[in-house]
Amino acid sequence: MTVSSESPRVVVRSIPDDGRVRAVVAAITPQVDGGRFPIKRTVGEPVVVEADVFADGHDALAVVLAHRPPGAPDWSERPMHPLGNDRWRGEFVPVELGRHEYAVVAWVDRFMTWRQDFEKRVAAGQDVSVDLRVGAGLIVEAAARASDPDAGELRRFATRLEGSAAASDRAELALGTDLPELMATHPDRRFASRGEPELAVIVEPERARFSTWYELFPRSASPDPARHGTLRDVIDRLGYVGRLGFDVLYLPPIHPIGRTFRKGPNNIELAAPGDPGVPWAIGGTEGGHTAIHQELGTIDDFRELVAAADRHGIQVALDLAFQASPDHPFVEEHRDWFRSRPDGTIQYAENPPKKYQDIYPFDFESDDWAGLWAALLEVVRFWIGNGVRIFRVDNPHTKPFRFWDWLIAEVRRDDPDVLFLAEAFTRPKVMYRLAKGGFSQSYTYFTWRTTKDELMSYFTELTRTDVREFFRPNVWPNTPDILHEVLQHGGRPAFQSRFILAATLAASYGIYGPAFELGEHVPREPGSEEYLDSEKYHQRTWDLDHPDSLAPLIGRLNRIRREHPALQSNDGLTFHATDDDQVLAYSKTSRDRSDTILAVVSLDPVNVRTATVELDLEALGIEPGGAFEAVDLLGDKVNLWHGARNRIRLDPSALPGTVLQLRPGRRSEREFEYYL
């Protein structure tokens, strides 16, 4: 019996309209949260895409990586290649800033399926005369999709395959390379499958990946202790910052500082007259987030600073601290942007029982939240209009994620070269969410990761997991808020060690200076991470020429960073075993593998450490038996090393770390002996 004659016909519901789409595209990498957020790259960094692609049965597949730059109407395609186990890989290199899209597209390739079967039939000596006609039919179909001259050529192929020549000659024609190439140009993609969801990559300037930050308080830039520093003083400081090798100069807020509940030195409850106050208590009668503190100078001074910095290869980064002092103009003009209390006062910042009466947070649950968002975007646009291309965002984790998602996307649409650094020292998932939402770089836990295990596991998480696709670490050994006890107690070797770690573990790092290079290390009180006489509440003067300054080391290592592509990305980071739990060893290798840097750093600021480093030669691409040079870039010595195990001596009274360039097989061993 058959269905049609014997079983009652039931209405078939919901037959899809794409029942002949047979290829599956799944598990595409990279992607973030199932495509909810874009991945990140910088200009020229390849996007290597993999996907599971397969179909039912054993038919041949065609798989391409489709991509298009921002605003482009059409997609470009690159072939993808099988890696085995139904995994495919392809790549493209974005060269424009902004949001690029990419997708994996696959279809069953009937011609290549026919051809692979045909080849087996021929090899088995079967009669292939009918199969030649099947192939010719597929070619005629392709000709109908093509236009001349391809169409004509395809038709000629078909005619010859069906012709009267010897079957073996026709088989040879079918198995040649010309035909498949021509056929691949005119594929039958009616039933192509496109991976879901559509994926995107935000492409940013190189500085998003590789940057070297210096933070200073303009009010302390005056060479004269009696005078408040100015933006013009900062201009004078640019030569110093440039000689040290920094390419981002980050300034804490430069806006008017509130007077109501102003904090005094060392954060005492109330300021005395003349105390300068906290730059993050933004806003006075003179203005708010788009005004400049009168003692610092004018908007023209600021524009000159930006221009002068540019001549030094330095970009000025401004602080976006979205909160107000009680004297901020918004408090009068937009009282509904703050939370009112039943007694008619405005809710100041609190972390009960602590009170921060000098700061009013914005109320993002205000009925006029959209007006608040728009005003804050205007602040950013104002500074972009005045030449700023980098913003360090203060405490972004205390404002809604959707606000940042939106603000950064709005800015990026017009100005895709603008970068945002998230200063969120909070729970890991919150920090990662901010990064997913668009921040170009993020502060990290590095400041508190001081043991070997902590550093290895944290940097493995940051550079070897999916985190690398959306979170770009910017690591700081100190900030105006964090003087870690390692620096309080470890002396000069601790500063050196933490500096070398920051500058070589991460492609982006920063220091808060001149406190850092001058070894400022006294806390406000024992157990505190606050600086004594912190510049947050004080104007300070610094002796940049102090003989103990770390400036020479900093300048040299920053030059090494510029010269070595290996240090300009986090992708090539590999940890190597050492036999000393106070000695950390790791290498970085450039994408093209032409540049390899090995850093070995002691975490012990007191004792000489002599450790054996067991190099992962395979990861380094070094032959197990061969010799290779290890060039001491901080000391100019050249060592010849053999094999994986090498001893390193680190003396904290000299320098507790070494940065070596490994040059496998560059010089023959014999030559080298002579050289030594």
Next chain:
Amino acid sequence: MTVSSESPRVVVRSIPDDGRVRAVVAAITPQVDGGRFPIKRTVGEPVVVEADVFADGHDALAVVLAHRPPGAPDWSERPMHPLGNDRWRGEFVPVELGRHEYAVVAWVDRFMTWRQDFEKRVAAGQDVSVDLRVGAGLIVEAAARASDPDAGELRRFATRLEGSAAASDRAELALGTDLPELMATHPDRRFASRGEPELAVIVEPERARFSTWYELFPRSASPDPARHGTLRDVIDRLGYVGRLGFDVLYLPPIHPIGRTFRKGPNNIELAAPGDPGVPWAIGGTEGGHTAIHQELGTIDDFRELVAAADRHGIQVALDLAFQASPDHPFVEEHRDWFRSRPDGTIQYAENPPKKYQDIYPFDFESDDWAGLWAALLEVVRFWIGNGVRIFRVDNPHTKPFRFWDWLIAEVRRDDPDVLFLAEAFTRPKVMYRLAKGGFSQSYTYFTWRTTKDELMSYFTELTRTDVREFFRPNVWPNTPDILHEVLQHGGRPAFQSRFILAATLAASYGIYGPAFELGEHVPREPGSEEYLDSEKYHQRTWDLDHPDSLAPLIGRLNRIRREHPALQSNDGLTFHATDDDQVLAYSKTSRDRSDTILAVVSLDPVNVRTATVELDLEALGIEPGGAFEAVDLLGDKVNLWHGARNRIRLDPSALPGTVLQLRPGRRSEREFEYYL
């Protein structure tokens, strides 16, 4: 200066309409491919859901797990609880068959935020009079969302909080438990966030999770070698199958067998007159997939078989082999469902250079693919109409995934108790994709996983990774297509060992009998996995009463499976270390932890093995110091074990495996010594 006065107003684009939604819901588990496919459970099995949930700042969150059964208009909700690190967990227990939905919903809880801050203020001895008014305001808002009596009670709370009683008394009221409970009943969910995408769980009968399969060829069920077996012979065999403890009886195709190019015994090219042919070459002039092979009986016989099996607690599983012999009625009626060749013939099955001329595959790229789909669904519905609730699907990986997705969803919508077993022995991603698309159970690589490492790594993948959410393994030591060399050469101990592994590693397993229990082990030729004189081409007669039959062992272990919930799920599988690479040890523990089974199985069919098992006591929930019983369920001996390390002797001449129930602390040690 302020934004409004000094910067040109730029039109702000695309402000979202939900800017006050602050909670983030992400990384929900379980989910398959970002929610593209449902997870699977059986009735009564809890769905434990976790998610990352957090918001900006430090406000309190309310998080619920929403779920609804198939067709229900409304969602039920269960609270979720924080696990730390912004991870939350909740669960629900589905009790209806079909597709349930679930979602995680979260919002900032302003009242609980207020309350947690309030508590700190009170503890710090601060003046809280204004804070009490803030709290009262939130309560009045809740009252507006409530109706009486709650509304009235809330208003009374508010009045008392704002009242003239001592602040300490009012604070006590605010910090009591009654108020938060009432407030939680009337939350402000205007800005709630709902995790995306919506997720689903397919809930199936318990047999989807826990089933014991027996495959037999009806044509060999005749006690008389001279007579073709019938469905009525199968009815007579039900007592035997039931005594062995099986609850699914799977029959290879029972339809008319094609005559054109029919295969002969041992798969020789052409059958002699009288050769019965291959049951998978479906269709003759008598009918196709909805007809019954005349020598087997009638549709009435089949209905009687289903009913009789039901009385034995057995469900009959039919084979869905969607292909046709050249004599199938579809070939005449729906020639467009097959692929035509230029010479006018129909394309038979091939794996070049091999040809299977007795079988025509359906062409799922046919222009009338939708008609083909509909007809095949009708086949399934026909057999459902005749009492079938389980289908074993032959080679599903040679038909489009979308076809199965659709067919199974269609069937399940009307008959959510119908199960499908995928017989796809192919690449892993293809097998997993079929399972994701809806198959209730899947054949596995178990048949070829014979070493300790292979078994451990494969079952770890199946039971300890996300695979468990969509892929239910059904493991077979043999099938009519696969006589593994371990069984060819290992004798009775190999059959015992492979049987114990199958029946205790997996909640669902099957054997192809009576070949299995009677130790059938001769291949068609050396190196082949085909049986000599395979029933695929032969009618056979079996001596079920043979003294060497494994039936007693099978019956006993299947009874143990029914008595021990630990063996009815794969969730509680843990491997334990042994000092012998031929001895595998693993335990299974029931969800409520009341039942623990330890299996120790030797893979060596020749030598006695004495191995030390190092139990993972923590996984078993056994105190390190204590004694516990190990009851030998296949041998009735009771051992008293102390601590993790225990020696086990396995003698292949007796039984190369042992199945022990572990009963921690059930009897005091002293008592036990006496008992011994």
